[in-house]
Amino acid sequence: MLVLLIVLIGVGSSILFYKRTARPPLEILLPTTIAVTTEVKVYVSGAVAHPGVYTMRQGDRVLDAIDAAGGTTENADLTRINLAAKVKDEQQIHVPKPGESLPQESSGQPQKININTASVEALDTLPDIGETKAQAIVNYRKEHGDFKRIEDLVEVAGIGSSTYENLKNLITVD
Template sequence: MQQLMEIWNKYRIYLLILAIIIVITGYLFIGKEQKDRLPISNTNAVVASSVSESNGESSSINLNTKGVVAIDIKGAVQKPGVYQLKADSRVNEALTAAGGPLVNADLRQVNLAKQLTDQQMIYIPTIGEVPPISSSAADTLSSNSGNSNSPMVNINTATKEQLCQITGIGDKKADLILQYRQEHGQFKSVDELKEINGFGEKTVAKLKDHLTV
């Protein structure tokens, strides 16, 4: 113990200087390490903020465009034109958006429950009017899966004029179809036409390219 005291008394100045140097060096090293870390944290914060803002902007854009369809409604309505509606809207909602039907509108030819699709054209016919073949609102036609340019006529809703436009069906056969439909109700399939006199198997086979139920 006495030897340690002698060493301390002899070298205490040097030991104190060494201790001060160690403390200062440690302080500088720790300060430098913390300083080096700060830009990284700030950079991460900026990047995270940018990503968050970018995602927010993208989400906003999606909310503004998602779930909306544009439809064009024509014919016997108060205010024909192009309207934007929710994607799950029906034809009756499009009709309401257009101010409702005119007094002479024939809504019996229109499927008001049909769901809307984007860029759909809806035509509301007047009483006694034959809707255009391309009218989607009349719901008497559907696209032919084999040829999109050949419309399919629904024999359960088609008028005589529409039936007569099909090759192989004249006035007489159109009347027979309407008479059968009135007496027996809706057709279950196109093959049921064979139950009508004048509609043989070959004739019905050809008509399948143009008729649907």
Template sequence: MKKIKVGLFVLFLLLLIFIPKLLNKPVESRKLQPIVVPELIKVEIYGEVNLPGVYYVESGTTYEKLINYALGPKLEADLSTINLKEPILDSIRIEIKKKDEPVTQKVNINTASLEELVMLPSIGEATAKRIIEYRQKNGAFLTISDLKQVSGIGDQTFEKLKNLITV
């Protein structure tokens, strides 16, 4: 019994000595990482996709990813006219057409590739590149007349294009 009392007394002394030291030990602080909130853009996809609708996606999302978000293309979808690796612009509507659907005469200046733009009258490769750069920097064209804000496209060029383009 005496040994137990001595043992408890020694344990008590050790606790009195070491507990304050343990409590005063500095706690290692973790560096907080800032939360990065991605910029979201709003786009609509319709036509030959399994889940058409309006989607909020990260800026820089490609057409391919958006089509996958819409649960993929239907069997009849014609993806040959779309650059799947091109980033999507904010506030645009994307129509996925059927393979046998006739191609419309109008070129969508918000989604047209370089190759499609150079097919338009008075639009060479340099001007087509400026149109694409303008889209990437300023976002989607809201009206076809906004095309005149691109360097090299004045009233005369716009008059040649206005019946051939859409937004």
């Protein structure tokens, strides 16, 4: 009996020892994200020190592109461009001189106005939009955040479907 008891104790201890050492420690793997920086090419022209094509990072601002071109000349009119706008691939950024008209895009079409970044003055240049509706767009944007689609413009008080139809080819949210 004593031998049987010793054998059972030995087998029990072996099982406990095996269970404690057989499992590898739990390893927790956290997901890693890899930041992908997309490069964009922009053409900076007008009243800048070194006009030309510059490689920028996606998310850079118009001001960054102007700085890459050596900054502005003494006769630059920065009040007519949005320095905080994000640059886009193949974009032309023209820094005008006082009294100079802004160039059209290479397609010959007027450059679309971004309703998420445009000032009241810029919005006021759109057909069927006066200063009151332009201010309403800016106020709506401040209250509700950026427009997700250009179609969301009809949510602004005073802008209906007929006004939207006249604007849809002249505006963007990109």
